[in-house]
Amino acid sequence: MEEVSKxxxxxxxxxxxxFRGILTIVLTVIIVFTLIRSVPGDPAVIxxxxxxxxxxxxxxxxxxxxxxxxxxxxxxxxxGLLQGNMGYSFQYITxxxxxxxxxxxxxxxxxxxxxLAAMTVVFSVLVAVPLGVITALKxxxxxxxxxxxxxxxxxxxxNFFVGMVMITVFALKLGWLPTGGYGSFKAMILPTIALSLRxxxxxxxxxxxxxxxxxxxxxxxxxxxxxxxxxxVLFRHALRNVLIPVITLIGMRMGGLITGxxxxxxxxxxxxxxxxxxxxxxxxxFPTIQALxxxxxxxFILINIxxxxxxxxxxxxxxxx
Amino acid sequence: xxxxxxxxxxxYKKKGVPKLLAGAVIxxxxxxxxxxxxxxxxxxxxxxxVSDRLLPPLSTGHNGQSYYLLGTDQLGRDNLSRVMAxxxxxxxxxxxxxxxxxxMGAVLGVMCGYFGKTxxxxxxMFVEIQHSIPMLLIIVMVLTLFGSSTVVLAVGLSLSEWxxxxxxxxxxxLVERKKDYTLAARVMGAGDGWIVFRHLIPNVMASIIVYGxxxxxxxxxxxxxxxxxxLGVQRPYATWGRMISDGQTYMAxxxxxxxxxxxxxxxxxxxxxxxxxxLRAKLKME
Numbered sequence: 001m002e003e004v005s006k007x008x009x010x011x012x013x014x015x016x017x018x019f020r021g022i023l024t025i026v027l028t029v030i031i032v033f034t035l036i037r038s039v040p041g042d043p044a045v046i047x048x049x050x051x052x053x054x055x056x057x058x059x060x061x062x063x064x065x066x067x068x069x070x071x072x073x074x075x076x077x078x079x080g081l082l083q084g085n086m087g088y089s090f091q092y093i094t095x096x097x098x099x100x101x102x103x104x105x106x107x108x109x110x111x112x113x114x115x116l117a118a119m120t121v122v123f124s125v126l127v128a129v130p131l132g133v134i135t136a137l138k139x140x141x142x143x144x145x146x147x148x149x150x151x152x153x154x155x156x157x158x159n160f161f162v163g164m165v166m167i168t169v170f171a172l173k174l175g176w177l178p179t180g181g182y183g184s185f186k187a188m189i190l191p192t193i194a195l196s197l198r199x200x201x202x203x204x205x206x207x208x209x210x211x212x213x214x215x216x217x218x219x220x221x222x223x224x225x226x227x228x229x230x231x232x233v234l235f236r237h238a239l240r241n242v243l244i245p246v247i248t249l250i251g252m253r254m255g256g257l258i259t260g261x262x263x264x265x266x267x268x269x270x271x272x273x274x275x276x277x278x279x280x281x282x283x284x285x286f287p288t289i290q291a292l293x294x295x296x297x298x299x300f301i302l303i304n305i306x307x308x309x310x311x312x313x314x315x316x317x318x319x320x321x
Numbered sequence: 322x323x324x325x326x327x328x329x330x331x332x333y334k335k336k337g338v339p340k341l342l343a344g345a346v347i348x349x350x351x352x353x354x355x356x357x358x359x360x361x362x363x364x365x366x367x368x369x370x371v372s373d374r375l376l377p378p379l380s381t382g383h384n385g386q387s388y389y390l391l392g393t394d395q396l397g398r399d400n401l402s403r404v405m406a407x408x409x410x411x412x413x414x415x416x417x418x419x420x421x422x423x424x425m426g427a428v429l430g431v432m433c434g435y436f437g438k439t440x441x442x443x444x445x446m447f448v449e450i451q452h453s454i455p456m457l458l459i460i461v462m463v464l465t466l467f468g469s470s471t472v473v474l475a476v477g478l479s480l481s482e483w484x485x486x487x488x489x490x491x492x493x494x495l496v497e498r499k500k501d502y503t504l505a506a507r508v509m510g511a512g513d514g515w516i517v518f519r520h521l522i523p524n525v526m527a528s529i530i531v532y533g534x535x536x537x538x539x540x541x542x543x544x545x546x547x548x549x550x551x552l553g554v555q556r557p558y559a560t561w562g563r564m565i566s567d568g569q570t571y572m573a574x575x576x577x578x579x580x581x582x583x584x585x586x587x588x589x590x591x592x593x594x595x596x597x598x599x600l601r602a603k604l605k606m607e
């Protein structure tokens with residue numbers, strides 16, 4: 001019986017999260033549509049760019065249904081998004097050849113950003129959790145103070161500046177790593193660290209607080225009084241409790257990762273969706289922009305739902321709410 | 322600003338320096354210097370000088386008269402003057418954006434916390450949704466489509482940051498409205514308006530001020546980031562974020578071009594966070 005009700009609760013949670021996720025995506029699509037259509041002037045002329053021929057402008061007018069009513073235009077847009085038919089990117093037009101489809105561009109870049117995000121999460125957890133545990137064991141120690149000071153300093157500088165310093169030191173001066181680009185594992189090291197710094201700072205803080213609380217709790221005292229040695233107590237009991245806030249924070253930071261990716265990818269010329277967005281914006285590549293924002297939102301909302309579900313499996317208390 | 326939680330800055334507390342005072346001094350000094358730059362800077366921040374390009378800090382100019390405390394940039398402009406003037410736009414935008422966030426977040430927060438029910442549910446749903454929308458992408462879009470100006474930047478930043486103020490105010494209001502004095506006021510026949518404006522708002526004001534102050538740091542960093550992406554305001558002077566990113570090419574040969582504006586940002590962020598934390602301790606919150 002209990003097994004069944006547990007499963008029902010998890011399914012309920014997934015349905016609720018999915019519903020909210022769909023609502024979020026719909027709202028994002030509406031915002032993007034409204035913003036692009038509310039630019040003063042003829043949207044076809046603006047979208048075609050300054051050096052477009054009248055034929056190109058007319059082609060955009062027809063393919064985007066700009067002569068139709070607003071609801072019809074919205075429908076064309078939504079249909080395109082659902083079918084993955086979002087036209088051709090303006091960035092790679094060579095004379096009359098429109099070679100690159102927006103959807104192909106996004107499908108090529110998205111996995112790169114996801115890879116960077118995944119590496120960032122793994123690296124951050126691997127660094128921050130041990131740091132949090134060590135600092136929690138001896139609060140107020142020299143090492144604890146050192147970690148606190150360093151994270152205060154690093155998080156007070158703009159993140160892209162810290163990345164610039166890293167490039168200067170590790171790539172230009174020492175020559176250990178490439179300054180950027182995409183393609184090799186080596187080229188991913190600096191972007192991963194740059195994207196991780198803020199994450200590590202907050203993750204370390206949460207771990208430190210949680211471990212500190214657990215170590216002072218009754219059940220750890222009980223375990224210790226029963227003769228369990230310190231490391232065993234820590235790993236068997238304390239770390240399991242730390243898991244939950246860590247997952248929460250990862251979920252909360254997913255949005256931060258996509259934001260951070262825009263800066264980090266631009267700085268390290270890492271060719272993911274963050275850099276694609278900035279390039280599209282600079283080239284006023286509207287087909288790419290209006291497809292990229294909803295798709296990016298979609299992927300990160302899905303990841304968030306997965307994390308929410310994992311979270312409910314890790315902590316049975318969540319399901320009850 | 323989770324990572325700057327008051328109780329965790331141990332090294333600072335131990336030395337017994339009152340945080341509030343330190344924060345106030347840092348912020349006060351920076352704001353004074355930025356205000357001063359409106360009327361006076363050592364040199365014209367926008368005047369290039371070809372013969373004095375990329376001079377290191379503490380150097381004398383080619384003519385033997387000019388003295389550059391913080392060096393010069395790639396065009397021979399005085400770095401000190403540029404750092405001073407560069408703060409004008411950054412500080413103004415941060416101030417405007419936080420003001421907007423606070424008004425929006427506080428009003429909705431108090432109303433949702435006090436009235437609850439339908440209003441709370443609707444606003445709550447939008448807040449949750451906004452939390453998962455990639456706001457930066459939307460802001461980048463808006464800045465590209467409508468052009469970057471102080472107002473657009475301030476509104477954009479406040480729209481992405483008012484959530485924290487809303488959450489705090491709402492949570493605080495929920496606590497306050499259950500307290501005896503609210504009940505007492507109601508028993509004495511006070512209406513909703515009276516309770517909200519005479520009792521709840523004054524009582525949640527402390528937390529609004531604290532979180533508003535802490536938000537300034539986030540906003541300054543966000544504005545610097547947008548400038549780095551080339552979406553910041555250009556006139557009349559380059560902002561700190563723009564200066565940092567312009568100096569990117571010269572990091573190996575002329576670190577001072579980027580480092581000093583970055584230091585200005587970091588100092589101001591540390592200052593407002595100390596101020597916020599100090600205020601929180603002073604107002605005996607939590």
